[in-house]
Amino acid sequence: MPRDNPQRTFALRRRAVRLLVPPTRRIVPTTHRHRRGGRRRRRLGRDDGAGTVELVIATPLLLLLLLLVVQFAVWAHATHQAQAAANQALQSARTYQGSAGRGEADGQALLAQAGATLATSGITVQRGADTVTVTVTGTAMTVVPFLHPPIRVVMTGPTERLARTP
Numbered sequence: 001m002p003r004d005n006p007q008r009t010f011a012l013r014r015r016a017v018r019l020l021v022p023p024t025r026r027i028v029p030t031t032h033r034h035r036r037g038g039r040r041r042r043r044l045g046r047d048d049g050a051g052t053v054e055l056v057i058a059t060p061l062l063l064l065l066l067l068l069v070v071q072f073a074v075w076a077h078a079t080h081q082a083q084a085a086a087n088q089a090l091q092s093a094r095t096y097q098g099s100a101g102r103g104e105a106d107g108q109a110l111l112a113q114a115g116a117t118l119a120t121s122g123i124t125v126q127r128g129a130d131t132v133t134v135t136v137t138g139t140a141m142t143v144v145p146f147l148h149p150p151i152r153v154v155m156t157g158p159t160e161r162l163a164r165t166p
Helices: 006-020 038-044 050-093 100-114
Strands: 118-127 131-140 150-158
Touching: 050 100, 050 118, 050 131, 050 150, 100 118, 100 131
Parallel strands: none
Antiparallel strands: 118 131, 131 150
């Protein structure tokens, strides 16, 4: 029994496909690739490495933005600590038998307990006959290099006096 010729079998299959598939939907053999204009496009718009350049520019900017957000959060926390220390110093200094030194010591103690979000800090208490003024100054911890956000909190309150009854 003679065997069929493989070239003849391929030609018959191809003819059958041509008869079954309309001319607009003919199957293009995969061995032949069209390269019309491919080289021209490559020469005109060289995008090789564009993704790398975008990544090199965008990544540091995104990291800087993230660090600025963290720096703002550290600054806000340090400001709240300074407000708490100023309030403690004010409440201690304005009592009936309080003094400026006692208020300053209580404020420094609260700052020491709170942690190290305030890199530098200073408390000044001024006690007059009618009012007490507490000023807390300092800088927040630095997350972003070369950025030292300042903190200044001022609180004023009346001094307590013993009222005489008529």
